[in-house]
Amino acid sequence: MRHLGPAALAxxxxxxxxxxxxxxxxxxxxxxxxxxxxxxxxxxxxxxxLWAFDEMYSASAVLGLDKDGDGKYSRDELQELAxxxxxxxxxxxxxxxxKIEGDAVAFTDPIDYFVEADDQGLLRLTFTLPxxxxxxHGSLKVDLSIYDPSFFIAFSFAQKDxxxxxxxxxxxxxxxxxxxxxxxxxxxxxxxxxxxEATVDYGESFADTAEIQCQ
Amino acid sequence: xxxxxxxxxxxxxxxxxxxxxxxxGPLALAQTSTxxxxxxxxxxxxxxxxxxxxxxxxxxxxxxxxxxxSMAWLRRQQQSLNRTLAAxxxxxxxxxxxxxxxxxxxxxxxxxxxxAAGPGHGxxxxxxxxxxxxxxxxxxxxxxLMAAFFQALSAIAIVLVLALALKSTxxxxxxxxxxxxxxxxxxxxxxGLWLLVAALRRYVFxxxxxALAGHGHHHxxxxxxxxxxxxxVGHAHIPEPKDLTGPWSWRRSIAxxxxxxxxxxxGAIILLIFALTQGMLWAGIAxxxxxxxxxxxxxxxxxxxxVGTRQLAERASGERAGRIIEAAxxxxxxxxxxxxxxxxxxxSLGPAPPL
Numbered sequence: 007m008r009h010l011g012p013a014a015l016a017x018x019x020x021x022x023x024x025x026x027x028x029x030x031x032x033x034x035x036x037x038x039x040x041x042x043x044x045x046x047x048x049x050x051x052x053x054x055x056l057w058a059f060d061e062m063y064s065a066s067a068v069l070g071l072d073k074d075g076d077g078k079y080s081r082d083e084l085q086e087l088a089x090x091x092x093x094x095x096x097x098x099x100x101x102x103x104x105k106i107e108g109d110a111v112a113f114t115d116p117i118d119y120f121v122e123a124d125d126q127g128l129l130r131l132t133f134t135l136p137x138x139x140x141x142x143h144g145s146l147k148v149d150l151s152i153y154d155p156s157f158f159i160a161f162s163f164a165q166k167d168x169x170x171x172x173x174x175x176x177x178x179x180x181x182x183x184x185x186x187x188x189x190x191x192x193x194x195x196x197x198x199x200x201x202x203e204a205t206v207d208y209g210e211s212f213a214d215t216a217e218i219q220c221q
Numbered sequence: 222x223x224x225x226x227x228x229x230x231x232x233x234x235x236x237x238x239x240x241x242x243x244x245x246g247p248l249a250l251a252q253t254s255t256x257x258x259x260x261x262x263x264x265x266x267x268x269x270x271x272x273x274x275x276x277x278x279x280x281x282x283x284x285x286x287x288x289x290x291s292m293a294w295l296r297r298q299q300q301s302l303n304r305t306l307a308a309x310x311x312x313x314x315x316x317x318x319x320x321x322x323x324x325x326x327x328x329x330x331x332x333x334x335x336x337a338a339g340p341g342h343g344x345x346x347x348x349x350x351x352x353x354x355x356x357x358x359x360x361x362x363x364x365x366l367m368a369a370f371f372q373a374l375s376a377i378a379i380v381l382v383l384a385l386a387l388k389s390t391x392x393x394x395x396x397x398x399x400x401x402x403x404x405x406x407x408x409x410x411x412x413g414l415w416l417l418v419a420a421l422r423r424y425v426f427x428x429x430x431x432a433l434a435g436h437g438h439h440h441x442x443x444x445x446x447x448x449x450x451x452x453x454v455g456h457a458h459i460p461e462p463k464d465l466t467g468p469w470s471w472r473r474s475i476a477x478x479x480x481x482x483x484x485x486x487x488g489a490i491i492l493l494i495f496a497l498t499q500g501m502l503w504a505g506i507a508x509x510x511x512x513x514x515x516x517x518x519x520x521x522x523x524x525x526x527x528v529g530t531r532q533l534a535e536r537a538s539g540e541r542a543g544r545i546i547e548a549a550x551x552x553x554x555x556x557x558x559x560x561x562x563x564x565x566x567x568x569s570l571g572p573a574p575p576l
Contacts, residue, residue, distance in 0.1 A: 033487045034576050035300045060300070061307040063576070066494035070390030090392065097572040158574050160296045187293035211289030212296065 032160035035060035038152050039164045042218065044174035049140035050111065053102060053150070054172075057131040058164065064129040084121040084129070091131055092119045098154070100135055101161065103210070105149045112138040144176075145221055153213030162214050169216040179220035186212050295335070302332050306508070307495060314501050322504070329492070329508035333369075333515020336488050343368050343481035344520045346409055346561050348527040350477050353416055353554025355531075355547065361524040364474055369517035371482020373509045375401065376489035380505075384497055391494060398485050403569045405484035410562030412480055416555035424548035488512065 036057045043052040059067070071083050095101070096115065104111040119133035150169060152161045163169060168183045306328045313321040337344065347368055351361040383389040383397060489509045496505025531550050535543045 032296060032299055033491060033574075035303055060303055062303060062491045062495040065498045066391045066394075066491045067576075068391065069384060069394070069494050069498065070388060070392075087392070091576060094573055095575050098575045101575070154575070157292070157296075159576060160300060162296070162300070185293065186289040187291075187297060211286065212292030213289075214293075 032154075032157055034063045034159045036159055036161050037164045038161055039167050039169075040150060040152065040216070041170045041172055042148075042150065042175065043134065043136075043172045044176075045140050046174060047140070047142070048174065048176045049142045050104075050137055050148070051140045052113070052134055052136040053104065054134045055100075055102070055132065055152075059129040059131070061126070061128060064123070064127055067129060068123065068127070079123040079127070081120050081122055084123065087129075088119050088121040088131065088133075091121065092116050092133060100133075101152050101154050101159070102135055103149075103151050103153070103213075106141060106143045107146045111141055114138050143218075143220065145219075148218040149215055150218065151210065151213040151215040153210065155210075163216065168214075169218070171218070176220045179218055182217045182219075184215045184217065186214070299332075299335055302328060302335065306332060306492065310492075310496050310499055310501055310504055310508075313504050314499055322507070325504060325508050326511040329511035330515040332488065333512035333517075334519050335515075336486070336512070337369075337516035337519035342372070342486065342516050342520055344523045346481055346558055347477070347520055348524045349554045349557035349561065350416070351524045351528045351554075352531050352550050353420065353552075353558065354473070355550070356528055358525050358528055358532075360474070361528045362521045364478060365521035365524050366517045367474065367478035368481040369513040369520060371479050372484065372486050372516070373489060373513035375483050376485035376493060376509055377506055379485055380490060380493040380497065380502075384494060385502075394490065394494070395487075398487065398490060399569070399573060402484045403566060405480060405482075406562050406566035406569055408480040408483075408562075409477075410559055410566055412477060413555060413557075413559030413562045417552065417559050420548075420551040420555045424551055486512070486516070 036059055039056040039058075041054040041056075042050060043054055045051040067087060068079050068084070071087065072079055073083055074080075092115075100113065100116065102113060104113075113135045114137075116133040116135050119131070121129055121131050123129055152163075154161060162185070163183050169181050171179055171181070306325070309321060309325040309328055312318075313325055336342075347361070347364050350356075351364060356364065379394060379398065379401075383394050389397075489512055492508050492512070493502070493505040496502055496508065531546070535546050538546060
């Protein structure tokens, strides 16, 4: 009998060591439009994000921020929110995952960030994430996905203009956006992912992914 | 000894089932629901499956594709629910019809059911507590309902006091909710510690002391939940933490439900603030209760599964093994409540949610 306590504790310990499950309860829904930035030499220099938030999150985030009481939320009034968002997103690496043939691209702190409210009061966060050092991808495949592994925020690429390339991009590039639940292409996608990597990242498997392929 | 070892293994299995149901809940939910509406999608899945098996993929790949599809599907469902929820509040404002109110209640309810599939609604804690204190299936359902009800009250109180009375900003409300979350986890940890001490006293130290004192026969009564110990003079010196198992204790049940429930659900807070900004706070409050009913159902399903598993194990085993299972469930469940409280508390000290 006396051995039961430790045994049960050991059981409990084992259970805690289990990996945390992805959480199926997003609180915030974000529709992302991303623009891949290029420098003069045709190298990727960063990603410019436009995140459109859902109506309910927008309403709760702007509560009390209309300081001049004119019923509108100006960029100035929302700057505090933008600052806070950008600061807390750092911990999560801005949920931006870019890979060139499986090699992750590193980013630095965001610049040019601001939040604005559209006519219906929906919030939009804009920021640019510079690459730590510009990378040339040539004809290698570039994968870009924006997702929250913990699923607190549900990201999806916008239906309209999901991913674009800045004007300095190399010519002859094709962009394909894959949405796991909507396309048969998912099958292809998982195969591709496994060809390149050995590790299993389940968060990635439900993320929308854009594949950029240049000649 | 070998018997008890087998039992320990069985109990580990039981605990594993408990945790698996907790962890796999969202997946199972996602899976069952994918089959229904997406006729074309499931047809696709069927045609691709044999192909991928032929291609010699291992299970992880198949599981991952399946997982990705279900999660992405779940995301889209919740997104559309979220939009419908917002729209129904606006409809109610513009039309003021009973139909719009019903839609709001229905959507909130569904949102609650789906929402609670993720962590943060005390599924694991309520289940572990129910297993530890040998609750019946009916009591587990009460517990789940109470915890969800407290959670709804907490969200409503926060929005009423902070947003309405104190004119706090959305950011301040979020910050305050986070503090409450930490308090909740700390309370759960304290409660778990108390449960564990009581369980150890009951199942380990009391029998040991009794054995030393020569009361070998006490084993015959250990499983009686202490009902008839009072009549046995020889047991008067054995500590009797009466409220550990046995009669339904409102105080204890309310304590655990409140500890779980003072932490508001962010989904409810968001709905309430949105309703408030639409001048429809009462609709938000009604929606929050409908949502709580939904979360209670999801939580209750898991708690009932856990308690049912325990009861099955006890029924299937002999009397002696049954007592060992009871002790193991009492101690293990209490340890689980303590451990979950500590782990969640520590995690809540970590980085704030991203937005």
